[in-house]
Amino acid sequence: MHLSPSDPPSRVLHLTQPVDGGVARVVTDLVRAQLAEGLRVSVACPDGPLAPALRALGADVRHWAATRSPGPGLASEVRRLRRVVDDVRPQLVHAHSAKAGLAGRLAVRGRVPTVFQPHAWSFEAVGGALGALALGWERAGARWASRVVCVSAAERATGERSGVRARWSVIPNGVDTGRFRPTDAAAVRAGIPLLAEAGADAPLVVCVGRLCRQKGQDVLLAAWETVRRGVPGARLVLVGDGPDGERLRALAPEGVLFAGGVADTVPWCQAADVVVLPSRWEGMALAPLEAMACGRPVVLTDVDGARESLPPGQEPVPAEDPAALAGAITGLLLDPPLRESLGRQGRHHVLTTHDVRHMTGAVAGVYRELLGGADDGCVEATECRESIQT
Template structure:
């Protein structure tokens, strides 16, 4: 390592609008530049929605899949040699495996965002065979940490860091509510339920659509907003009934949240979703499934409701309870806003940098 700031590469599969990718943007704004010079590399050229935000934070970004005729692991090896990084911090399993094989004597830190059961079998095997090469691992929740297990005996090898949203300057109040509803074409007096996530089997929006159809039997004024895009969009549109709005992939989610009355996630698997923390920070009550790290930041009956995954009837009942009681929504929303004061993206970045310092000092 040179006498100046340590050179750190954050390596991701893509930089699309996903929770793990958004965490990179959030953390980039809080890096201690006197100690760490951070750059970002990603593999998939078409997943680049967050590249401008990283560059706006003065973080150099490299696309490893941009050059025709050259495979991205070769470009990764060339980038490592050219930029002389001291440490590589990986964020998704496939590029992480490549980094472990190519990093040489460089230090390696990996952030685990998901439970291993989500990964395909070949990915799990490749991960397992190379995982001990990590000098340190960061888990985004205790549930994710439990899934990792003790794959190395070293004390301090595994650290849990709860991240947080970065909503400084986000709109709020009645004017923001009216603007958000106008942007989405929603009636001022409708009950609006919103969700944010890629349209994939993991997020299980199909169960949410079924639950929403049940809710509409007693609340025909209700609207459901789905923010996100993905491979299941066509199928989900076929399942959707009246009152459902597909808003697509959006970069203005913080501006849309004030227009909603309830936030919902019907996921079957999660690490700790940024979207939930953003909703709580906005002061929204939430109905989410009891999976991953969500029970670590939301108590059932306090900031919202926890329901079993894959249970549309239970989801509909929880949504119905909030729909019928504006006072309950207000109390839970206030509790969510209070709980969100513990979400600290700057503090999370400091915790990550302590891991870096420990690893580099060895």
């Protein structure tokens, strides 16, 4: 991550809202790597689980009061963020996700090299007039981003197809393959009270994700009765919390358990026979990469980043299709040798393509270009992969 052998450590300011889920994990991984390389790292974020975790790493965390979605308080949020920027005086700003990307670019307006990382496009999340506003902003706001970093080539293609004209880099998500690693599932299940009480030997499907429309748990619940007919006694655990929690609990058929929000998703990936993520949209989801790193087979829907996440030869299922989802899950639960084979393939794929060190190294390359003035305007995914291997 070192940017220059002679200059003092560069100061990077990360801006993030949300402060949980995959975005928070990416920010944490970047901050950890950047601090280890001697950068001075500040993070502006709202209260939540992320701030104390980053302080424990040694980051300078600045409180930024901001809601998750744009609203009437946006102007004051931008003013507060401008004060943070003026106080920190970063050499580079890295804004994560739609809300921080909106407020951050309005606060900075190109005065400092700015990286914007959508982590899935905002205009895919909403329709109607709000969706048109979100798309209009992304088109206009691109001029204040020195580089837009997409986590998959498909995410970039969605942006280009939608009229976003930007200087692009494609840097696939990565996970810590030391933390997320294979282990004995039975031993892990025995240590999780919810699973031990429900029957540790039952076939187990796990879905890790915020309980919200994006992650598609309602589609999974619609598929679950079909799975249970094919695999009697199978259990489904939804790991996470979110705005749809109450509604999903009301929809849940027999054999569905809710773990709530957890501080560590590693044991849940390790405990599963199959990990599923039935998303409606993504950039590139972390949960399937984490599951594959644990040697577990995954079922994904065909959204941005899914095909790039999977090993060659493995295919996602159509989004919002309960029958296809049920068929894929049932087939894996009934075929232990196939699960084992796909798990080995997934672990190898993550080690070679989605290790967190690949991701942090590629981001370091973008920072070097921007701070060194050698911005060629576009870095393709293949160029990122080449740079992190050399």
